[in-house]
Amino acid sequence: MACISSRLSVSPNFSGLRKALPSTSTSSTTVSVSSSGSEGSYAAGRLSLQVVASAKRFPASSTPSSPSQTPPVNAISSKVPEELVSTSALPTKPVLETDPLKLWQRYLEWLYQDKDIGIEIDVSRIGFTDEYLAMMRPKLDQAFRAMADLEGGSIANPDEGRMVGHYWLRKPELAPTAYLQKQIVQTIESVQSFAKDVISGKIKPPPCPNGRFTQILSVGIGGSALGPQFVAEALAPDNPPLKLRFIDNTDPAGIDHQIAQLGPELSSTLVVVISKSGGTPETRNGLLEVQRAFREKGLDFSKQGVAITQENSLLDNTARIEGWLARFPMYDWVGGRTSEMSAVGLLPAALQGIDIHGMLEGARLMDETTRIRDLKTNPAALLALSWYWATDGNGSKVGICSPHILVEDMVVLPYKDSLLLFSRYLQQLVMESLGKEYDLDGNLVNQGLAVYGNKGSTDQHAYIQQLREGVPNFFATFIEVLRDRPPGHDWELEPGVTCGDYLFGMLQGTRQALYANKRESITVTVNEVNPITVGALIALYERAVGLYASLINVNAYHQPGVEAGKKAAGEVLALQKRVLSVLNDASCQEPVEPLTLEQIATRAQAPHQVEMIYKIVAHMVANDRALFAEGDCGSPKSVKVFTGECNVEDLYGP
Numbered sequence: 043m044a045c046i047s048s049r050l051s052v053s054p055n056f057s058g059l060r061k062a063l064p065s066t067s068t069s070s071t072t073v074s075v076s077s078s079g080s081e082g083s084y085a086a087g088r089l090s091l092q093v094v095a096s097a098k099r100f101p102a103s104s105t106p107s108s109p110s111q112t113p114p115v116n117a118i119s120s121k122v123p124e125e126l127v128s129t130s131a132l133p134t135k136p137v138l139e140t141d142p143l144k145l146w147q148r149y150l151e152w153l154y155q156d157k158d159i160g161i162e163i164d165v166s167r168i169g170f171t172d173e174y175l176a177m178m179r180p181k182l183d184q185a186f187r188a189m190a191d192l193e194g195g196s197i198a199n200p201d202e203g204r205m206v207g208h209y210w211l212r213k214p215e216l217a218p219t220a221y222l223q224k225q226i227v228q229t230i231e232s233v234q235s236f237a238k239d240v241i242s243g244k245i246k247p248p249p250c251p252n253g254r255f256t257q258i259l260s261v262g263i264g265g266s267a268l269g270p271q272f273v274a275e276a277l278a279p280d281n282p283p284l285k286l287r288f289i290d291n292t293d294p295a296g297i298d299h300q301i302a303q304l305g306p307e308l309s310s311t312l313v314v315v316i317s318k319s320g321g322t323p324e325t326r327n328g329l330l331e332v333q334r335a336f337r338e339k340g341l342d343f344s345k346q347g348v349a350i351t352q353e354n355s356l357l358d359n360t361a362r363i364e365g366w367l368a369r370f371p372m373y374d375w376v377g378g379r380t381s382e383m384s385a386v387g388l389l390p391a392a393l394q395g396i397d398i399h400g401m402l403e404g405a406r407l408m409d410e411t412t413r414i415r416d417l418k419t420n421p422a423a424l425l426a427l428s429w430y431w432a433t434d435g436n437g438s439k440v441g442i443c444s445p446h447i448l449v450e451d452m453v454v455l456p457y458k459d460s461l462l463l464f465s466r467y468l469q470q471l472v473m474e475s476l477g478k479e480y481d482l483d484g485n486l487v488n489q490g491l492a493v494y495g496n497k498g499s500t501d502q503h504a505y506i507q508q509l510r511e512g513v514p515n516f517f518a519t520f521i522e523v524l525r526d527r528p529p530g531h532d533w534e535l536e537p538g539v540t541c542g543d544y545l546f547g548m549l550q551g552t553r554q555a556l557y558a559n560k561r562e563s564i565t566v567t568v569n570e571v572n573p574i575t576v577g578a579l580i581a582l583y584e585r586a587v588g589l590y591a592s593l594i595n596v597n598a599y600h601q602p603g604v605e606a607g608k609k610a611a612g613e614v615l616a617l618q619k620r621v622l623s624v625l626n627d628a629s630c631q632e633p634v635e636p637l638t639l640e641q642i643a644t645r646a647q648a649p650h651q652v653e654m655i656y657k658i659v660a661h662m663v664a665n666d667r668a669l670f671a672e673g674d675c676g677s678p679k680s681v682k683v684f685t686g687e688c689n690v691e692d693l694y695g696p
């Protein structure tokens with residue numbers, strides 16, 4: 043914590059902000075920092091917030107009391123008929139097979155191959171047994187039934203009372219009503235034709251009527267950014283017709299950086315604001331910052347702004363009222379983290395010249411095979427059962443390597459630079475879907491799979507050391523790409539060996555070395571990185587997460603835990619406003635009355651929030667926000683604070 047510097051100068055921008063702040067205390071959970079300009083309707087957005095009770099990491103109900111392999115019995119009780127529920131322990135974990143020829147047989151037995159997609163899944167280095175698979179069969183059958191219900195339009199997200207329809211996006215005829223089917227088809231068509239018109243220059247940026255849009259600035263966060271980021275990195279051509287940039291945070295410096303990088307090209311930038319809810323504060327802030335940059339350059343934002351959001355959301359209403367260039371729908375029945383095949387992912391991809399029909403086709407093909415209720419021909423089921431085996435379904439696996447070590451991490455290692463963001467994309471898909479406090483029956487389960495990874499072989503020089511020899515709390519997933527370079531471009535950098543052979547060798551070597559030290563792994567191999575395989579990878583993991591969620595009986599489609607942090611952030615900002623009001627009152631005294639942190643806390647009616655008030659003051663002082671802090675930098679208790687000016691309007695109203 044940096045100490046508070048004393049006697050900082052007054053920021054000229056600050057009084058405007060102070061005027062905008064209410065002088066009365068409020069405990070509202072609304073995040074609404076006012077700003078000038080015409081963005082009022084979106085800025086006035088309210089967050090719908092829930093409180094989530096906290097719980098211990100390993101509740102007694104899910105912590106094995108001994109090194110036995112007890113499955114989380116309550117995690118299957120709601121859906122699987124009683125007679126099918128096995129309460130017996132999971133089979134004892136065997137020592138992993140080491141005989142190379144037997145491993146080869148196991149590889150052959152379990153290899154899943156799909157020639158149409160160009161993908162293979164190898165789960166032979168996960169040590170599950172036939173006995174385990176037999177025991178899991180009823181649960182898997184139940185997961186298939188739940189998935190069929192979901193695809194049929196059931197309320198698969200009970201907490202939010204919503205259908206879950208991302209599989210319909212690539213096969214609209216599956217959608218339960220003709221209206222939805224038409225909506226999906228029309229959206230794909232309108233995305234395609236809008237992108238075509240922008241790329242061809244038929245739709246032009248107004249400041250340069252003879253020119254074309256050259257850049258896309260995507261403003262969104264979480265599921266409204268991670269899919270488009272992954273796909274752009276994986277599939278965008280070296281010289282796309284429009285280059286894609288992202289604002290995916292409320293970090294002012296990060297936003298400034300993006301705008302500065304655009305420079306004069308701001309005038310030929312298409313700003314695509316993506317938010318399913320249309321009320322996410324980070325996205326709202328990004329929009330307001332970008333609109334300000336447009337104003338400063340004398341540009342008309344509305345002629346360059348595009349919204350992707352639910353109908354009638356704050357963002358939608360803002361875009362409609364301000365007459366933005368275009369609006370595309372996001373659906374109530376598609377979750378943010380499974381939205382890549384909606385306009386959220388398709389529009390940015392199409393604008394970069396990526397074949398979105400190829401992506402949809404890859405996903406559709408993968409959906410076909412992951413619907414099959416047969417383990418060996420269903421790669422998503424293979425993944426889900428492998429994850430369950432590796433973690434005992436709740437991160438309580440007593441490790442093959444070391445007893446008492448919990449396995450709860452999935453390390454994703456794509457050996458291809460263009461797939462760098464796959465692990466980050468999966469992080470949200472897996473962790474937001476599976477990281478749940480309660481199961482569907484209301485039992486405290488604290489489920490989850492932690493996902494991390496960047497890319498091989500780069501990670502070899504970062505954390506593979508720990509994977510091989512350190513805490514064995516993970517299983518790995520290698521993503522292999524067979525095609526190193528486009529045909530005709532390869533060369534041997536030493537006799538018989540190309541650069542790509544090294545990458546291949548690193549993958550195979552790491553897989554072997556981990557397994558030799560009893561670290562289990564899955565390998566997903568694609569022929570090449572193309573729209574079909576990328577669409578298929580997304581669909582594969584969407585389905586695996588859905589099936590696995592059924593196996594552990596959690597709702598994969600809500601995210602109640604995210605709300606607690608949002609609510610707390612709202613309360614911090616509300617407290618900041620009260621602190622400013624208190625300081626303003628004191629600064630209007632004659633003489634000015636510097637206040638200790640405790641005095642501020644008492645007057646702001648937050649006597650227990652002294653530490654947070656210290657943080658607020660420190661942050662504002664560090665940002666030249668017209669606060670003066672006196673005292674000993676090494677001792678927060680000695681600090682006295684006052685504002686640089688008295689704002690009479692704050693005292694008495696305008």
Ligand SMILES: O=P(O)(O)OC[C@H]1O[C@](O)(CO)[C@@H](O)[C@@H]1O
Binds near residue numbers: 319
């Ligand atoms: O698209 P939105 O509504 O702005 O939400 C962004 C992200 O925020 C979350 O709700 C979590 O806060 C994610 O689930 C979602 O992808």
